[in-house]
Amino acid sequence: MPPSPDRTGAQAERATGLHESCRAARHAFLARHADAVYDVLTAGRTRRPRLPDLAAQAAVRFPGLVPDAAQLAEERGRLQAHKEGREIDQGIFFGALLRSSTAGTHLIESMLRPAPGSADSLAEFRRTDRLELPAVLLERRGEAAHVTFRNGHCLNAEDNRLIAGLETAIDVALLDDRVRVGVLRGGPVTHPRHAGKRVFSAGINLKELHAGAISFVDFLLGRELGYVNKLARGLLREDPAAGGATAGKPWVGVVDSFAIGGGMQLLLVLDRVIAEEGAFLSLPAADEGIVPGLGNLRLTRLTGARTARQIILSGRRIHTADPAASLLVDEVLPTAALDGAAERAVRELAGPAVAANRAMLTLAEEPLESLRGYLAEFAVVQARRIHSPDVIAKTERHRARSGRASV
Known part of the structure; x- marks a missing residue:
């Protein structure tokens, strides 16, 4: 298909359907295998990769589970309204990990370590x-x-x-x-x-x-x-x-x-x-x-x-x-x-x-369990919200207003 802004109405509908069917498969896969995936990516929780590294490794070890480097690079060059919504797939991935008491707790603790540099x-x-x-x-x-x-x-x-x-x-x-x-x-x-x-x-x-x-x-x-x-x-x-x-x-x-x-x-x-x-x-x-x-x-x-x-x-x-x-x-x-x-x-x-x-x-x-449970849902919901039509429309209106006046 052509890039998102150049698609016909029928093509856009078809693309949405394809994305959603793939996301349903990712949800189903991770509902069963989130802990196993996380153990592979962290060598049995002996390593503590941060969020970007974890997503990058998942793209290599489990092709199709999350967007790869090329797909993300392509998305970065686009307006929010013109993206495919690849970050929704990242939200599904991290939401599933955070739903697991084992993987989610380890991930939260890993992100409490000092950042590189x-x-x-x-x-x-x-x-x-x-x-x-x-x-x-x-x-x-x-x-x-x-x-x-x-x-x-x-x-x-x-x-x-x-x-x-x-x-x-x-x-x-x-x-x-x-x-x-x-x-x-x-x-x-x-x-x-x-x-x-x-x-x-x-x-x-x-x-x-x-x-x-x-x-x-x-x-x-x-x-x-x-x-x-x-x-x-x-x-x-x-x-x-x-x-x-x-x-x-x-x-x-x-x-x-x-x-x-x-x-x-x-x-x-x-x-x-x-x-x-x-x-x-x-x-x-x-x-x-x-x-x-x-x-x-x-x-x-x-x-x-x-x-x-x-x-x-x-x-x-x-x-x-x-x-x-x-x-x-x-x-x-x-x-x-x-x-x-x-x-x-x-x-x-x-x-x-x-x-x-x-x-x-x-x-x-x-309590950590309350935080983990909230974050698991937040990861999925927020990833979808930033690509939702109403948010796209609101950012466009904000851009138009800020271009006309210093407010």
Whole structure:
């Protein structure tokens, strides 16, 4: 057949039918053989490949199970609307692995290990107390590691580059034994409407999603299993004597202007949230058409079910003056007072018993089995949502609006 945008209506219908029949076969195969497949790819769980490596090996060892390198390269050069939806097959694959208690637990733990390159970055950080990455700045100030988002051209929106930089920065902060507490904050932006102001995050970069430049494996699934889960649970210790335990640290978030989408999701795993007067939080899942990461799993325990539904299903914004803000934010202060509040939070959370107690809170609030079960469904649903017609249409409308005005 010709490429997707050049197909006739009959050809498009035929292609959809072929894809869906193949996906049904993959679902059926993995329902029976997920553990066996995972054992082959990890040498009986003696190796710990990350998501991209696992998918790449599966394409070689089990041809047709997931897209191969050539198919993925072809997809990368296309707009989201013109793709075949190969990432749906990756979602089926990872969803099946995560449904298995054996394979899924091993995979989650594997993704809690430091990412490639983090050890080299740690050496540089220890020399200079500063690490500059393409979209992230990491600085040590006393016992605190300050992580600043620097994707200012797009209101600190999330893209592949920012996600990769954040995982490295979080790894380094967790690995450096001089650091007791981490601080997350958005840097100043260059967007005309907010030029020079700090912004926490505008969520997923819809322009990049429209362009087909948002990776399912590295970004949409990788952020949840990678740096966000590391914020919640810490790093998997490499010392066998540690018995597979994780080493975590407390985290503070300072919200300037707004925390939208993925930005708000981050706040749900932090230990202290300080917000600027007039800021707002939102999870615009209903508007964007995608699943807001693990927000559906974590938001309810903070806000209760009714408010969580209003935020996720109806797009309700929580402003700092809203009484509901107290469920999500610890302090609301004038802009000039934010730096001092962050310093106080660092001092309060730097105590030796804090890390152990936050680990126990995480264990009580979000058991690993609950996380694994949610991620198994999320992998499949999110992969389909990013290729759904309504999401494609919404990214096109966003691109058209942003091309006409600076909003």
